[in-house]
Amino acid sequence: MKMRNLIIIAFRNLFRNKRRTILTSSLIAFGVVLVVVFGGLAISFKSQMIGILTNTAMGDLQIHRKGYVESIDNQPLHLTLSGTELADVEKMLNGMPEVASYSPRIKFGAMISNYAQTSNIRLSAVYPEMENRTVSELIKRIKGQITSPDEFLKPGEILVPENLMKGLSLKIGDEIVLVATNKDGSVNAVTLRIAAVMENVFGPSGKDGYIHIQDGQTLLRMDQPEIVEIAVHLQKFDRLNGVFEQLMKESDQPESSIEVHTWEQLSPFSSITRIVDLLILVVKFILISIVLVSILNIMTMSVYERISEIGTIAAIGTPPSRILSLFLIEGFAIGLLSTFGGIVIGIGTLSLMNLTRIDFTFGQMDISLAPGIPAGEVFWIAVIVMFVSLFAGFHPAYKASKMEPVDALGHV
Amino acid sequence: MINYDIIQKLVTFFGIIEGKLMSLIHLENIEKVYDTGEIPVQALRSINLEIQTKTFVSFIGPSGSGKTTLLNIIGCLDKPTDGKVFVNNIDVGMLNRAESAVFRAKTIGFVFQNFNLIPVLTVYENVEYPLLMLGRIPLKERRSRVLRLLEKVGMTDQKDKYPNKISGGQKQRVAVARALVTNPQIVLADEPTANLDHTSAFKIISIMHEMTNEFGTTFIFSTHDPKIVGEAEILYTLEDGAIVNTEQRKAV
Numbered sequence: 001m002k003m004r005n006l007i008i009i010a011f012r013n014l015f016r017n018k019r020r021t022i023l024t025s026s027l028i029a030f031g032v033v034l035v036v037v038f039g040g041l042a043i044s045f046k047s048q049m050i051g052i053l054t055n056t057a058m059g060d061l062q063i064h065r066k067g068y069v070e071s072i073d074n075q076p077l078h079l080t081l082s083g084t085e086l087a088d089v090e091k092m093l094n095g096m097p098e099v100a101s102y103s104p105r106i107k108f109g110a111m112i113s114n115y116a117q118t119s120n121i122r123l124s125a126v127y128p129e130m131e132n133r134t135v136s137e138l139i140k141r142i143k144g145q146i147t148s149p150d151e152f153l154k155p156g157e158i159l160v161p162e163n164l165m166k167g168l169s170l171k172i173g174d175e176i177v178l179v180a181t182n183k184d185g186s187v188n189a190v191t192l193r194i195a196a197v198m199e200n201v202f203g204p205s206g207k208d209g210y211i212h213i214q215d216g217q218t219l220l221r222m223d224q225p226e227i228v229e230i231a232v233h234l235q236k237f238d239r240l241n242g243v244f245e246q247l248m249k250e251s252d253q254p255e256s257s258i259e260v261h262t263w264e265q266l267s268p269f270s271s272i273t274r275i276v277d278l279l280i281l282v283v284k285f286i287l288i289s290i291v292l293v294s295i296l297n298i299m300t301m302s303v304y305e306r307i308s309e310i311g312t313i314a315a316i317g318t319p320p321s322r323i324l325s326l327f328l329i330e331g332f333a334i335g336l337l338s339t340f341g342g343i344v345i346g347i348g349t350l351s352l353m354n355l356t357r358i359d360f361t362f363g364q365m366d367i368s369l370a371p372g373i374p375a376g377e378v379f380w381i382a383v384i385v386m387f388v389s390l391f392a393g394f395h396p397a398y399k400a401s402k403m404e405p406v407d408a409l410g411h412v
Numbered sequence: 413m414i415n416y417d418i419i420q421k422l423v424t425f426f427g428i429i430e431g432k433l434m435s436l437i438h439l440e441n442i443e444k445v446y447d448t449g450e451i452p453v454q455a456l457r458s459i460n461l462e463i464q465t466k467t468f469v470s471f472i473g474p475s476g477s478g479k480t481t482l483l484n485i486i487g488c489l490d491k492p493t494d495g496k497v498f499v500n501n502i503d504v505g506m507l508n509r510a511e512s513a514v515f516r517a518k519t520i521g522f523v524f525q526n527f528n529l530i531p532v533l534t535v536y537e538n539v540e541y542p543l544l545m546l547g548r549i550p551l552k553e554r555r556s557r558v559l560r561l562l563e564k565v566g567m568t569d570q571k572d573k574y575p576n577k578i579s580g581g582q583k584q585r586v587a588v589a590r591a592l593v594t595n596p597q598i599v600l601a602d603e604p605t606a607n608l609d610h611t612s613a614f615k616i617i618s619i620m621h622e623m624t625n626e627f628g629t630t631f632i633f634s635t636h637d638p639k640i641v642g643e644a645e646i647l648y649t650l651e652d653g654a655i656v657n658t659e660q661r662k663a664v
Contacts, residue, residue, distance in 0.1 A: 317546075
């Protein structure tokens with residue numbers, strides 16, 4: 001018997017008990033819709049989160065002198081890149097077409113004083129133009145008059161974090177004093193004017209401020225910039241792993257003095273993305289359970305209702321392998337129809353959400369979800385449901401194929 | 413897969429040379445015991461039987477006399493507890509389940525008391541189904557065979573209907589067409605008229621007669637309906653699992 005005939009019979013059998021088939025298919029389709037819609041929302045949320053994290057402060061990748069990340073909490077100033085080392089790294093980055101921009105930074109800790117009170121502050125001394133090109137969302141976190149994004153800082157100016165502004169009762173235009181110890185242990189101070197307020201993406205917390213790299217050099221008494229960190233922004237985020245591997249190869253050379261980390265390795269918030277992935281996985285497991293139970297149930301009922309019929313088709317010459325195929329196709333067909341329906345409804349729902357857009361605030365982040373699901377993800381959902389449908393239908397189908405015709409014919 | 417055609421030709425060839433070719437159906441000392449509970453039930457006892465080709469045979473007897481069991485064993489649906497069954501010179505006891513299925517598809521047609529048509533297939537498709545089991549029969553030939561049989565049983569105008577839309581008599585006519593569509597040498601019918609009225613029952617028996625004459629098929633049916641018993645050429649009476657009487661009648 002040709003497969004086409006088996007498929008026709010299997011489909012007709014499915015519609016013998018329309019209500020039951022429709023109920024089961026609806027349940028499976030609902031599971032698929034759940035995975036598609038939840039997956040679309042979660043993937044969109046995750047990519048927005050990653051985008052905000054990488055484009056606001058971290059960059060996609062960071063390069064440091066070897067050993068820096070291990071002691072990052074101490075912000076050591078002796079682990080820097082300067083002179084030929086810095087030139088070599090810049091040459092390497094300039095030679096990589098995937099790299100859109102990079103921003104060298106001097107990161108250090110200092111004391112900030114309003115002449116009456118003092119507090120501590122973490123500072124990034126940056127080239128404003130390079131920083132703006134590398135972390136383009138940073139400008140959105142600055143509250144104050146900025147003439148141009150590429151000149152959000154000028155020499156003699158400082159961006160002070162929100163909670164320090166409140167804690168030290170500062171306002172834009174005030175003068176503050178920064179006191180810092182350089183790598184040799186000598187202390188120096190500079191006076192700077194507050195140009196704007198820095199807002200933290202996760203709410204009014206953190207003590208990260210920005211100054212111009214020239215002021216950083218002056219404060220730390222550096223003859224030339226001694227760069228602690230280079231943030232790298234890629235043309236396409238999905239090339240991250242490729243670029244990371246390429247840079248790792250360079251850093252693994254014995255003569256290399258650099259180490260490379262992705263945003264994920266450096267940010268504690270990368271765990272949020274892992275939680276999102278875990279949630280997607282949980283929803284997929286729920287889907288698998290729904291499909292498994294539904295198909296096992298409907299196919300078992302179907303076999304027990306049709307024992308006499310199985311006996312008839314066996315008696316008139318249907319080999320056990322074809323009886324097995326017939327029932328497997330029935331289970332598979334339910335999975336196929338439900339998956340198709342679920343994917344269509346799921347993608348339709350995502351498209352509607354896309355039209356209306358979902359806007360909300362997470363911390364200080366304005367998130368506007370434009371949910372969508374990659375074709376590969378949809379493909380794998382379909383493959384999982386098909387496979388589980390076949391798996392779930394196997395036991396009832398096997399049972400049907402093993403029935404003795406004489407026993408089955410005698411069944412009432 | 414065993415090629416029964418070749419085996420059959422070889423068996424026939426050597427049988428003719430040795431001069432001891434068996435009948436179409438040859439049963440030797442058949443015993444059947446059902447071990448269903450504490451007490452084993454002896455369904456068939458020492459059955460020895462020879463049925464020739466192109467005959468119209470009936471098994472009669474009261475309920476529980478072993479008619480259906482005997483038909484099941486001849487039809488390779490069941491195996492005897494003891495004894496040998498040769499159908500068309502093949503020792504069917506040696507066949508496994510898959511081989512039995514292929515053998516049945518090629519050699520035996522079945523007509524059941526409850527018609528047993530497949531409810532999701534139309535009348536045409538029900539008759540076509542056994543041909544699909546044989547495989548490699550071109551669509552044109554399948555169509556011609558099915559339509560011819562439907563015409564013979566007077567069901568051409570009902571061919572697109574599903575079984576739930578036709579009467580019991582019509583269902584059994586379709587079942588006869590389905591049993592004959594593969595040109596089997598044997599058709600086994602278990603109480604084929606039990607669920608039919610008198611007119612329909614005679615119509616079915618009459619069709620079976622015509623088919624025996626036209627296709628040379630051996631029809632074997634069980635019944636306890638005295639009205640149609642007289643239609644058989646050879647009548648075997650069963651009681652308590654044993655053949656107690658054999659009556660050879662003139663061809664009807």
